[in-house]
Amino acid sequence: MAVTTGKSFVGRFGVHIAVLIFVAIWTVPTLGILVSSLRDKDQIIASGWWNSFASSSQTEAGRLPPASVQVEKDGKFVLEGNIFGDGAARDISAFGVKSAAPTQYPAGTTAELGDGVTLQLNADGGFVMTSPKAFEGARGQRVYYASSAPPKFTSDNYKTVLFSEGIGRSFMNSLTVTIPATVIPILIAAFAAYALAWMRFPGRALLIAVIIGLLVVPLQMSLIPLLKLYNGVGSFFGVPSKTYLGIWLAHTGFGLPFAIYLLRSYIAGLPREIMESARIDGASDFEIFVKIVLPLSFPVLASFAIFQFLWVWNDLLVAMVFLGTEGDQIVLTAKLNALLGSRGGDWEILTTSAFVTIIVPLIVFFSLQRYFVRGLLAGSVKGG
Template identity: 60%
Template sequence: MDNIVGQKSSLTWVVNIAAAALVLLWTIPTFGLLVSSFRDRDQILTSGWWQSLFPQEASVHYRAGAPDTAVQEGGLYVIAGNVFDGAGGVVSAFGTNSRDPAAFAAGETVQTNDGYELTVSEDGAYRLTSAVPFEGTRGERFFVTTTQPPTFTTENFVKVLNAEGLGRGFLNTLTVSIPATVIPILVAAFAAYALAWMEFPGRALLIAAVVGLLVVPLQLALIPLLQLHLKAGIGKSYIGIWLAHSAFGLPLAIYLLRNYMAGLPRDIIESARVDGATDFQIFLRIILPLSFPALASFAIFQFLWTWNDLLVALVFLGSTQDQLVMTGQLKELMGSRGGDWEILAASAFISIAVPLAVFFAMQKYLVRGLLAGSVK
């Protein structure tokens, strides 16, 4: 009698804990990415995002001003500045080489390897002096151990949003994603109704073929499909990539919608036919309104896939500045900024902002649509 319908299971707490764990696994990295996108490069390199609210101690190298910035004070040549550049912080130690970056206490005056005298104060002000003119074209390098208060900045987003071509990439992504989401839904809805409620020879084989296509990797079809598009004259165009995304998304769409439509009450369909409704009228006035949860759940999956896609876009659309989608533009931006983690964090969060908005707006239909057809 332990499995009577309506009786609360003793393992409910296990399900609740598992659900909470899955939510945390999804939200914690997203929140960490958001926090990192507002931090500067040095803070990201020296501490994790969970430490962003606390003062950070770090040992970093700094290069003094160039020799041509030196000024003469009496008989000395002086280069002065501040390692914090107005950001604020406290210097606890400094050094002249990487093997011992904290060799001297703040405020001491030491001699560098090139014979100059260096002083670094606690407030970050440094003073490099020499009895003879400074040589070379680059400033003297030294190391400082600092304690800086937590700081946040929007400069990372300004750099990304002002990057050349990113706005065009955003529009290209919308131009690709919206039709590539709508087209397979329209086609799959008609096909799913036919497979669920219309009797015709070969219907079982078509259903089996749809299920088989679900496991075919899209990479296997990229080259043959591109060759077909080029012969048809739609290669490297929006029409080509819309059809490509639609073809890759149709098996899942048909399978999902067919299962949902097959689970709708048969009495409603038969009553409509008795009243003289045609298949198209039944589909338009009864099936589509009742199938909205399944349509919305597939729309979420398809939009997320097309929005985040890079491979299909590069193959079927191109890689010029006018054709690159946003993921391609961000890849180009990071090509020359491989070590700028703050730029990467801001870029990643901008790229997921629209999918997150779509997901939260339609999430209530997701589970309802995925469970379609599982219970009769």
């Protein structure tokens, strides 16, 4: 008995470790996107998100004032001021006047630049440059320096993305596509699953076999035939090709086989005594379905809703084929794909857009996750 208990403990411990590993694999990148979306643009370039709560160090370049602002003191010509014209709170650790040696001199020391010219750059950005002869030129001396800045977080990235980059409109377009494309398959599949599970009619077994066969049909193989069929029917009735109705029907068709299979497996496992008692009391199939089957099937309905919502929300291919990429119809995934091409160097825009994209699926999943495992397990172990 002790050996069995030990094995059980080791097994449970291994499962917990595996779960923690998978949670970390998915949580850490999400946390990184969230933190990066709130960081300042310059700090994103300078350091990784894991250093976001510490001061960031980077090498920058600036110019001293032009010769026109020099003053003469004690027989020398002097330029002085602060290299941080914006008043930013940063600390300089070293400086230089050549790009090949940007940190040649420690901050606060006096650098000899030749011909009697000296430059002192302090940690707070204050500088003094002296010369025995008058400075010349309309542009000041270029100076390189290594500075550190305190952590800086901002919500401006979200304001830019939601109101300037068109992400807000694409966000609403994705909701317009996803919500009906999740609800419609559930409505159709629930009726079909009940009929295949509890109603007897000719060809029932054949229909079940066809549905199981459709589960393995690749989306890419059926996409073009489905598009041609939709365009043909649409042109016959005078319906435009690029409409929300088309993409709703497409996602419904692609999601129905799995929905019917999952719901039928669950509904077929419901207690037969409940159905027979309802029929003895005079209930019709529709009343049994609405008053008994649907309330008992909520866990599996929620499980499929999560699957369908995530798939439609993250879809790019079907949306581009059936909806297009116009400004008033482009979905969030297509808009983010366009930003990758046009704003590939603006990491603050990309990370903010990415987090806006994943926040809705996270909300949906955590809202329904208590039904998720229960619905899947019940549908997998029961059958009829």
